[in-house]
Amino acid sequence: MVNFLIGAGILACALLAVRENRLLIAALWLALTSALVSFLMYRLGAADVAVIELSVGAGLVTVLFVFAINIAGDVSLDPHAPIPQLLSWVAVILSVLLLAWMVLPALQLEQYLELFSAAGEPGGMLRSVLWGERSADLLMQMVLIFGGVLALVGLISGGKQEKDGEENHP
Amino acid sequence: MTFSTQNIVMVVIIGLLGIGLYGVLISRNLIKVVVGLQVAVKGAMIAFVLAGRLNGKVDLGQSMALTVIVADTIVAVVALALAVQVRRKFGTLDIKSLTTLRR
Numbered sequence: 001m002v003n004f005l006i007g008a009g010i011l012a013c014a015l016l017a018v019r020e021n022r023l024l025i026a027a028l029w030l031a032l033t034s035a036l037v038s039f040l041m042y043r044l045g046a047a048d049v050a051v052i053e054l055s056v057g058a059g060l061v062t063v064l065f066v067f068a069i070n071i072a073g074d075v076s077l078d079p080h081a082p083i084p085q086l087l088s089w090v091a092v093i094l095s096v097l098l099l100a101w102m103v104l105p106a107l108q109l110e111q112y113l114e115l116f117s118a119a120g121e122p123g124g125m126l127r128s129v130l131w132g133e134r135s136a137d138l139l140m141q142m143v144l145i146f147g148g149v150l151a152l153v154g155l156i157s158g159g160k161q162e163k164d165g166e167e168n169h170p
Numbered sequence: 171m172t173f174s175t176q177n178i179v180m181v182v183i184i185g186l187l188g189i190g191l192y193g194v195l196i197s198r199n200l201i202k203v204v205v206g207l208q209v210a211v212k213g214a215m216i217a218f219v220l221a222g223r224l225n226g227k228v229d230l231g232q233s234m235a236l237t238v239i240v241a242d243t244i245v246a247v248v249a250l251a252l253a254v255q256v257r258r259k260f261g262t263l264d265i266k267s268l269t270t271l272r273r
Contacts, residue, residue: 004178007179010186014186017193017209018189018193018197018206018209023199030209033209037215040179041219043175044175044179045223046223046232048232049232049236049239057239060243061208061246064246064247065201065204068253072201072254075263088192088196092195095187096184096187100184103183133230141237141241144241144244145240145244148247151248152248155251
C-alpha cells in the first residue's frame, strides 16, 4: 500500500513538473519527484544509492536548476509545442506500449527467480562490487566528471571573453 | 496482474519514461527539456535497482544506478550551462527561435 502511494506520488509529481509552465515551480516538483524516488529506492532495499539520489538528485541538481533559472530568467513561453500535439502523443503512447510489451512477460518473474538465484552468485558488498569488479567503469566516470567540469569552465570563460571583447571593441 | 511491489515499480518505471519523453517532446523551453530528461533518467535509475533486486544482486544494481546518477548530473550541468549561454547569446530560451538553419 505504501509502495502504491509512493508510486502514484512519483508519477503525479513528474507529470506536474513536466506540465508546469513556470520554471521555478517545475524545478521544485522535480525535486519532490527525486525525493520520492529515493524513498522508493530505500523501500526496494537500495539504501546506499537512495542516500546519494536524495543528496544529488533532490539537492545538488535542484540548486543547479534554481541557479540557472535565476541567471536565465523565469520566462514562461506560450505552451504551443514545436511539433504537433497529436504526433507527440502518438510517439509517447507508442513508446510506452512498446516498453510495456517488453516488460509484461517479466511481470510473471516468479518462475524465473529460482533460475536467477541458482545462476547468480551471492551479492557482495557495494564497495567490493564497485571497486573490484567495476574499476574500469569507475575510471571512465572520473574522466567523464573531469570532462564535464572542463566543458563547463570552457563554456563560461568563452562567454566571458566574448563579452570582454565586445566591450573593448564596440 | 496483482499489486505486488515489483508490478507497481514496473508501472512507475514505464510511467516515468513516458512522462519524460512527453516532456521532451512538448517543451519549447530549453530548461523544461532538461526537466523532461531528468524525469526519464529517474525511471532508468529505478529500473536498475529493481533489476538488481530481482536478480539477487542488489549491490550491482545500486552500482549501476550510481553510474546513472553521475552521468545524469553531468548532463544536467552541461545542459543548463548551454541554456544559460543560449539565453545570453540569443536572448531567448525558445527552441523554435533557435532554428537558424531554416529561413
